[in-house]
Amino acid sequence: MSLPTESKAVFQPDPSSTKLESTTLPIPKATESEHLIYVYGTSPCLGELGWEKNFPALFKERKARVPGTEGAGVIAKAPEGSPYKPGDAVMWRNNAWMWGSLRGVTAILEENIAPKPECLSWSEAAATPLSTLTAWDGVFTHGPLDPAALEGDSAARKKNEGYRILITGASGGVGGWAVRLAAAAGAHVIGFGGGAAADGCKKDGAEAYLDYKQDDLAQLPEKVDHIFDCTGRDTEKGWSILKDNGSFVSVCVDPNSTKPERKPVKDAKWFLVEPSGKNLARISKLIQQKGWKPVLDSVVPYDQFQQAYDKVDSGKTRGKIVIAVHEDAA
Structure with a gap:
């Protein structure tokens, strides 16, 4: 043609x-x-x-x-x-x-x-592409997880298994993909979002799910190593459940605006997703393997x-x- x-x-x-x-x-x-x-x-x-x-x-x-x-x-x-x-x-x-x-x-x-x-x-x-690449950046590029675990690297998976990850907006497009990717990489994932998405989020690998209308984020029994914020809400409470020297990244707001003055942190920032055919190709293979939609x-x-x-x-x-x-x- x-x-x-x-x-x-x-x-x-x-x-x-x-x-x-x-x-x-x-x-x-x-x-x-x-x-x-x-x-x-x-x-x-x-x-x-x-x-x-x-x-x-x-x-x-x-x-x-x-x-x-x-x-x-x-x-x-x-x-x-x-x-x-x-x-x-x-x-x-x-x-x-x-x-x-x-x-x-x-x-x-x-x-x-x-x-x-x-x-x-x-x-x-x-x-x-946009939602998955944003999710990838939130847990891998700007997070502590090693994506090599997705391709069978046992050392990377063992490392990832030591992290607890909180994903807010887990019922949304970016947050839902982040749950899938982080869980597939071996991390312990907690989702925070709309109650109707709880079962689906757990099916995608979340170990726990909090309903933003019913559950208080600040009452999470165990602190987390990394927060990926996809809503821009409840960032103050997020800081209260983040371990010292953890990381807090957002695609909505700068989490530093609500950071407690004396809170030690490894990384805290707002980020903008970058195009990456390399990462998108890795995502494409994973989607084909998992049947994700x-x-x-x-x-x-x-x-x-x-x-x-x-x-x-x-x-x-x-x-x-x-x-x-x-x-x-x-």
């Missing part, structure tokens, strides 16, 4: 407004290390349409900004020496200031691409892009929303 010269796309005309428009744009001019990909689906991120306004230094060139930082699709054209070839099914997470995924054809760096797990549908794969709120047709972003920003979703860019995305 020959590549088209242009494709459908959705763009954000004004960074100060969340209003999106449908248009037709030339396909991206790929660099030597970028792959052209037919996009099958992409998933909106909470607050995504405010990033350019809030972080203008990251968006150095004002062009037709196409949103969508994660997705799944099929390789259309690969650079020389790439491990991928046309026709390969892949998924990815891109930086927000690079080519967006809410378009028929996008361009993605090899370092941000991973094979799509065969056990996932196109929509499930499109909803997977993301939680989807809904899959909407391409022409409902505005409704999809509005619903995500309302905070009233139960799982990820996927926009079906390609008719086979569902």
Whole structure:
């Protein structure tokens, strides 16, 4: 199939407004290390349409900004020496200031691409990269756990078994994946979230689960070595159950804002997830082995892009929303 010269796309005309428009744009001019990909689906991120306004230094060139930082699709054209070839099914997470995924054809760096797990549908794969990579960073990159345990390293697993990990927002997308990853790596995991998710969280490996509406986090009987916060709430109580010289990381707030003055800590910070095709490939293999699935709120047709972003920003979703860019995305 020959590549088209242009494709459908959705763009954000004004960074100060969340209003999106449908248009037709030339396909991206790929660099030597970028792959052209037919996009099958992409998933909106909470607050995504405010990033350019809030972080203008990251968006150095004002062009037709196409949103969508994660997705799944099929390789259309690969650079020389790439491990991928046309026709390969892949998924990815891109930086927000690079080519967006809410378009028929996008361009993605090899370092941000991973094979799509065969056990996932196109929509499930499109909803997977951002949440899983954030979870990975929260327990491995910025946490004490060694991911080598996921690949059979017995020494790494023995080390991980010595850690107690608290994950807040365990009933959400990122938190739920973090429970799975940390438990699979051998850690003792405590989930904190909505009560309806308790059984599922325990099935995914949590040894204990606290309902944020009924249980007091400060009353946890045994302190933890690491806290991964996915809600931005109850950080004060989190400090009370963190062991001295433990670590406390968040994707919502800086935990140092509520840190007791005399509390010794190894690490405490807010972090922003980084794209990583290498880590995403490891996640992809694990998903295939475990049969894990993301939680989807809904899959909407391409022409409902505005409704999809509005619903995500309302905070009233139960799982990820996927926009079906390609008719086979569902």
